[in-house]
Amino acid sequence: MVEKVRTVTDVCCPFCGTLCDDLEIDIDLKTDQVVEVRNGCQIGTKKFYASNPSEHRFEKPLIKKNGELTEVSWEEAIDKAADILVKAQRPLLYGFSSTECEAQSRGVELAELLNAILDNTASVCHGPSLLAIQDVGASLATLGEIKNRADTVIFWGSNPVHAHPRHLSRYSDFIRGYFRTDGRNDRYIIVVDPRYTHTAQIADKYIKVKPNEDYELIQSIRAVLRGTDLDVKEVAGVPIEDIKELVERLKSANFGVLFFGMGLTQSLAHHRNIETAIRLVTELNDYNKFILIPMRGHYNVAGANQVFAWNTGYAYSIDFSRGYPRYNPGEFSSVQLLMRDEVDASLVVASDPGSNFPAGAVKNLFKHPLIAIEPHKTPTSAFADVVLPAAIAGIECEGTAYRMDKVPLRLRKVKEAPGESLSDKEILERIIEKVKGKLGE
Numbered sequence: 545m546v547e548k549v550r551t552v553t554d555v556c557c558p559f560c561g562t563l564c565d566d567l568e569i570d571i572d573l574k575t576d577q578v579v580e581v582r583n584g585c586q587i588g589t590k591k592f593y594a595s596n597p598s599e600h601r602f603e604k605p606l607i608k609k610n611g612e613l614t615e616v617s618w619e620e621a622i623d624k625a626a627d628i629l630v631k632a633q634r635p636l637l638y639g640f641s642s643t644e645c646e647a648q649s650r651g652v653e654l655a656e657l658l659n660a661i662l663d664n665t666a667s668v669c670h671g672p673s674l675l676a677i678q679d680v681g682a683s684l685a686t687l688g689e690i691k692n693r694a695d696t697v698i699f700w701g702s703n704p705v706h707a708h709p710r711h712l713s714r715y716s717d718f719i720r721g722y723f724r725t726d727g728r729n730d731r732y733i734i735v736v737d738p739r740y741t742h743t744a745q746i747a748d749k750y751i752k753v754k755p756n757e758d759y760e761l762i763q764s765i766r767a768v769l770r771g772t773d774l775d776v777k778e779v780a781g782v783p784i785e786d787i788k789e790l791v792e793r794l795k796s797a798n799f800g801v802l803f804f805g806m807g808l809t810q811s812l813a814h815h816r817n818i819e820t821a822i823r824l825v826t827e828l829n830d831y832n833k834f835i836l837i838p839m840r841g842h843y844n845v846a847g848a849n850q851v852f853a854w855n856t857g858y859a860y861s862i863d864f865s866r867g868y869p870r871y872n873p874g875e876f877s878s879v880q881l882l883m884r885d886e887v888d889a890s891l892v893v894a895s896d897p898g899s900n901f902p903a904g905a906v907k908n909l910f911k912h913p914l915i916a917i918e919p920h921k922t923p924t925s926a927f928a929d930v931v932l933p934a935a936i937a938g939i940e941c942e943g944t945a946y947r948m949d950k951v952p953l954r955l956r957k958v959k960e961a962p963g964e965s966l967s968d969k970e971i972l973e974r975i976i977e978k979v980k981g982k983l984g985e
């Protein structure tokens with residue numbers, strides 16, 4: 545029988561921070577297109593199919609001429625991109641969470657060369673978690689340990705059924721582990737959320753917290769844990785009897801884990817929510833083993849934080865304008881800089897701020913020269929002056945990515961990129977060479 549497909553096994557899924565590493569991808573031998581994805585969830589699978597050539601993919605470099613994106617050579621496009629960056633007074637390099645670590649490190653090099661602002665998507669998601677961990681440390685563990693040991697699992701302000709679909713079946717809920725041989729029956733799942741999410745619907749206990757009152761609820765749990773008799777009927781919409789019952793449940797756990805998402809990092813107290821959650825977890829360690837893990841969204845946002853931190857000392861929102869890295873989230877975060885219109889050119893790598901930044905920030909982003917390193921048509925690339933077509937990391941080129949628990953995994957190449965696309969790393973290296981030439985270095 546003549547083989548029509550080749551199969552690539554043990555493939556990491558480059559979509560969410562769960563970074564599942566057991567996918568099997570069938571590639572048509574004739575067309576080099578993805579024809580089958582096994583083991584992936586719906587959103588991960590879709591990313592592999594979306595890598596096939598289509599009207600939505602860029603295959604050649606483009607420059608805006610007379611208001612229209614026009615195909616040009618790589619040489620012309622790189623020259624134009626370098627020109628924009630060198631002429632800018634305060635350029636912003638943003639994104640990096642959906643690409644691999646080697647490309648991220650080239651981003652750091654370019655930012656330093658340009659005295660630019662360097663930021664990744666953590667500044668609009670788990671930045672508060674990083675701030676809190678810097679303040680008070682954190683008890684962490686790998687997802688493997690959770691799979692094997694955890695008997696009490698809290699999802700606070702996160703909805704993995706939708707955002708990390710295989711998290712539950714691989715690590716935190718249904719999976720059988722070494723000490724949790726009966727899988728789901730061996731675990732008690734608690735969901736804390738203002739909404740009755742699909743994750744809440746499969747939990748053993750749902751706690752409905754009032755929006756923006758997470759801080760009050762965590763503090764009251766800490767108080768009850770210390771033996772304080774709270775003289776109130778409820779806190780943050782949760783009856784005091786429920787809080788007492790929850791505390792008893794947490795104290796009697798064998799190995800507990802608190803997974804938290806943007807419902808906690810982006811509600812009113814931001815990093816103070818995380819700081820007090822970390823302190824709660826620390827205090828629970830007087831009774832048992834308890835840890836916490838941020839539910840990272842983009843598959844390699846944890847890697848962006850690692851790479852930026854080991855190169856500059858800081859994980860996101862970094863300003864090189866004085867020739868050395870400075871760090872001040874808020875002052876040097878992309879959204880705030882754009883809202884204040886302090887950026888006069890931007891390079892966006894593997895990200896789409898045009899579809900998720902506030903309108904005022906997007907307006908100012910599009911007002912100034914914009915370069916997009918991007919495989920697909922997006923709202924950001926539609927307004928770009930230069931579009932540099934990228935191979936999709938983890939599908940069309942190799943690299944390293946960090947899972948949400950900071951375990952690095954190797955991404956595989958399963959097929960060729962369409963057209964003239966290059967990897968993010970190679971594109972950034974070409975820009976660096978050109979910028980060096982223009983700066984006379």
Ligand code: SF4
Nearest residue numbers: 557560564585588710
């Ligand atoms: S859970 Fe996340 S990493 Fe796993 S297959 Fe789905 S999208 Fe990919």
